[in-house]
Amino acid sequence: MKAAVLGAGYMGSAITFPLTHRGIAVNLWGTWLDDDMLSSCRRGKHPRLQKPLPAGVRLLPSSELQEAVDGVQAVFIAVSSIGFIPVFSKLLGCGGIKEAEIYVLTKGIVEYQGKPERISRAAAAMFEKKFGQQPLWVSVGGPVKAMELAHGIPTLSIYGQNSKAVPDISRFRTPYYRIRSTYDGVGVELCSAFKNVYALLLGICDGLYGQQDRLYHNFSALLFSQAAAELKEILSCSGADPETVYTAAGIGDLYVTAQSGRNRRYGELVGRGMQPHKAYQKMMRDQEIAEGYPGLKLGLRYVKKLCIERRLPLLGSLYTIIVEAGNPEKILTRFASGL
Amino acid sequence: MKAAVLGAGYMGSAITFPLTHRGIAVNLWGTWLDDDMLSSCRRGKHPRLQKPLPAGVRLLPSSELQEAVDGVQAVFIAVSSIGFIPVFSKLLGCGGIKEAEIYVLTKGIVEYQGKPERISRAAAAMFEKKFGQQPLWVSVGGPVKAMELAHGIPTLSIYGQNSKAVPDISRFRTPYYRIRSTYDGVGVELCSAFKNVYALLLGICDGLYGQQDRLYHNFSALLFSQAAAELKEILSCSGADPETVYTAAGIGDLYVTAQSGRNRRYGELVGRGMQPHKAYQKMMRDQEIAEGYPGLKLGLRYVKKLCIERRLPLLGSLYTIIVEAGNPEKILTRFASGL
Numbered sequence: 188m189k190a191a192v193l194g195a196g197y198m199g200s201a202i203t204f205p206l207t208h209r210g211i212a213v214n215l216w217g218t219w220l221d222d223d224m225l226s227s228c229r230r231g232k233h234p235r236l237q238k239p240l241p242a243g244v245r246l247l248p249s250s251e252l253q254e255a256v257d258g259v260q261a262v263f264i265a266v267s268s269i270g271f272i273p274v275f276s277k278l279l280g281c282g283g284i285k286e287a288e289i290y291v292l293t294k295g296i297v298e299y300q301g302k303p304e305r306i307s308r309a310a311a312a313m314f315e316k317k318f319g320q321q322p323l324w325v326s327v328g329g330p331v332k333a334m335e336l337a338h339g340i341p342t343l344s345i346y347g348q349n350s351k352a353v354p355d356i357s358r359f360r361t362p363y364y365r366i367r368s369t370y371d372g373v374g375v376e377l378c379s380a381f382k383n384v385y386a387l388l389l390g391i392c393d394g395l396y397g398q399q400d401r402l403y404h405n406f407s408a409l410l411f412s413q414a415a416a417e418l419k420e421i422l423s424c425s426g427a428d429p430e431t432v433y434t435a436a437g438i439g440d441l442y443v444t445a446q447s448g449r450n451r452r453y454g455e456l457v458g459r460g461m462q463p464h465k466a467y468q469k470m471m472r473d474q475e476i477a478e479g480y481p482g483l484k485l486g487l488r489y490v491k492k493l494c495i496e497r498r499l500p501l502l503g504s505l506y507t508i509i510v511e512a513g514n515p516e517k518i519l520t521r522f523a524s525g526l
Numbered sequence: 527m528k529a530a531v532l533g534a535g536y537m538g539s540a541i542t543f544p545l546t547h548r549g550i551a552v553n554l555w556g557t558w559l560d561d562d563m564l565s566s567c568r569r570g571k572h573p574r575l576q577k578p579l580p581a582g583v584r585l586l587p588s589s590e591l592q593e594a595v596d597g598v599q600a601v602f603i604a605v606s607s608i609g610f611i612p613v614f615s616k617l618l619g620c621g622g623i624k625e626a627e628i629y630v631l632t633k634g635i636v637e638y639q640g641k642p643e644r645i646s647r648a649a650a651a652m653f654e655k656k657f658g659q660q661p662l663w664v665s666v667g668g669p670v671k672a673m674e675l676a677h678g679i680p681t682l683s684i685y686g687q688n689s690k691a692v693p694d695i696s697r698f699r700t701p702y703y704r705i706r707s708t709y710d711g712v713g714v715e716l717c718s719a720f721k722n723v724y725a726l727l728l729g730i731c732d733g734l735y736g737q738q739d740r741l742y743h744n745f746s747a748l749l750f751s752q753a754a755a756e757l758k759e760i761l762s763c764s765g766a767d768p769e770t771v772y773t774a775a776g777i778g779d780l781y782v783t784a785q786s787g788r789n790r791r792y793g794e795l796v797g798r799g800m801q802p803h804k805a806y807q808k809m810m811r812d813q814e815i816a817e818g819y820p821g822l823k824l825g826l827r828y829v830k831k832l833c834i835e836r837r838l839p840l841l842g843s844l845y846t847i848i849v850e851a852g853n854p855e856k857i858l859t860r861f862a863s864g865l
Contacts (some may be wrong), residue, residue: 212800224855245726284536308605329745329753330743330747330748331744332741332743334741334746335741335742335743335744335745336744338741340741340742340744340745340749341744341745341750341859341862342744342745342748343744343862343865344745355658363862363863365648365748365863365865367613367865402671402673402674402677403674403679403785404669404671404674404782404785405669405670405671405674405675405679405680405681405682405782406674406679406680406681406788407782407785408559408669408682408774408778408779408781409669409680409681409682409704409774409778409787411777411778411781412669412682412773412777412778412781413774414619414772415772415777416772416773419613419772427569433754433755433758433771433772433774433777434751434755435747435748435751435752438750438751438754438772439748439750439751440747442746442747442751442781443744443746443747446747447743459820467850501554519680520680522682523682523702523704524680524701524702524704526682526704526706
């Protein structure tokens with residue numbers, strides 16, 4: 188079997204490990220932002236993952252997308268959410284894509300025709316316009332930190348299919364990369380998108396209280412359970428199966444994102460008193476993108492489109508903290524005392 | 527209003543803070559194990575909570591249970607699970623108890639007439655035998671670390687009522703002690719009992735990998751979501767509402783117990799290589815009781831009584847690690863690779 192991975196950042200590079208483990212021939216294509224990354228990989232280590240990519244992975248620069256997807260059965264898309272629409276649009280211009288299986292690791296809500304939209308919905312519209320049919324689509328989620336996947340840490344991923352036509356995903360399973368599947372692809376992608384946003388809150392709580400052994404675990408557990416309840420509301424109102432929140436795709440991913448990673452770190456900076464936009468810029472300078480920050484703005488527009496923002500008071504509190512630069516401690520304490 | 531709190535350890539003492547905050551007159555009764563604790567409180571600080579109890583809390587030694595409950599409307603029981611049956615039995619011998627509201631903060635499965643049983647079920651049988659009716663019973667759960675409650679950290683507790691006759695629990699609510707109620711008392715008590723057990727696993731995972739910045743968050747998130755799924759199975763097969771797992775009583779409490787506290791610390795010791803029974807004894811010497819350790823044995827007997835142990839593979843793995851002293855890393859890795 189032959190597969191292309193689009194995007195040579197953390198997740199795209201990490202997924203090449205289980206794929207090659209299973210004997211799949213992998214073309215790793217870098218976007219126009221990834222050229223430096225590919226050069227580093229050619230010289231030795233992947234600069235983010237801090238280890239060489241598996242032997243045999245073919246590296247292809249942004250100019251060679253057609254070459255990258257030529258004759259592949261599966262395309263894994265792992266570009267950033269901002270890059271998704273332009274990359275997918277280019278992909279549709281390539282030959283042989285109509286029948287390919289498409290696995291999407293990109294997380295988030297995208298802007299499509301001026302409106303906030305789920306990635307799979309925007310992509311399906313684009314695909315249908317081009318080919319007059321739906322793509323063979325799988326939204327990939329679950330608690331998967333790329334760095335850990337690349338280092339063979341036991342990991343569970345959830346593959347959300349959009350139809351029964353997608354072939355058996357057990358072809359990608361390894362002893363350390365476990366996969367469960369569901370037909371609730373919409374639920375999986377919404378969990379992936381919004382857990383990044385809610386994880387900011389757990390980071391903020393840690394930043395506010397987690398120094399000098401201050402006590403705050405009751406508070407952060409309260410936020411965690413409210414985040415799960417609001418995720419459920421978002422899925423419910425989007426036609427997804429609300430139960431998906433309670434699988435590894437939802438609470439599992441929220442848990443891991445609250446424990447470690449860029450969104451949590453971003454929240455911590457804000458909790459410690461840094462202005463939200465400055466914290467984002469500081470991380471950008473360190474080449475760390477906290478996707479929850481732009482994700483929050485798009486996410487709020489998405490829930491407003493569904494007219495459910497009033498049912499999501501914690502999301503509203505987060506918006507006040509991050510976008511309106513409100514005082515985190517006051518706002519979160521007020522939120523808790525209103526429960 | 528007048529209330530008695532039975533048990534002067536962490537949780538019993540902590541609950542006196544919101545109660546007195548609401549102007550309730552509180553008698554704090556210590557068991558025969560708490561006499562030293564009460565003496566310390568009289569001299570100044572509560573030795574566990576590291577602060578004085580609220581002014582006006584009346585301290586009563588184990589010999590004065592009748593005095594403690596005389597004329598009270600509500601009895602809060604916060605003794606250890608091992609102490610529950612003997613204390614409840616004594617309580618039933620006191621005058622004026624038949625009409626009292628009973629709030630139970632004790633967590634765990636108890637041994638009743640030689641069998642593992644839910645606390646509320648054992649107590650209901652004892653109460654009915656004595657008075658020919660059911661008690662006004664509320665199982666109290668949710669992510670509540672006693673130390674944090676005593677220090678006014680925003681906290682959400684879940685009160686699971688067994689009938690509509692129990693009066694309004696908003697009488698106990700303060701700005702920092704929030705309460706939600708449910709009629710699924712059985713779900714609340716089972717979550718409280720089993721989350722202590724499953725939290726051992728998150729501690730073990732931390733102990734195994736959490737040193738020297740090793741990567742393991744994917745793995746612990748996988749365990750967290752599996753623990754939630756198994757809790758749901760246990761509730762389902764006990765006639766409780768499985769959805770209760772997904773509230774603060776379930777995932778919220780599992781979250782806080784995984785982050786901090788004695789059960790997590792116990793798990794960490796085992797993860798770092800200490801023999802399970804030695805780790806328990808070490809903590810006992812430091813006057814720290816990890817209730818998840820005896821809770822695991824009783825818990826496994828409870829699920830065997832329901833004949834569902836095969837549907838709980840993670841609980842089985844934990845049993846192999848703790849009771850049969852199996853190698854934690856091997857057993858957990860094998861568990862993950864079987865998903």
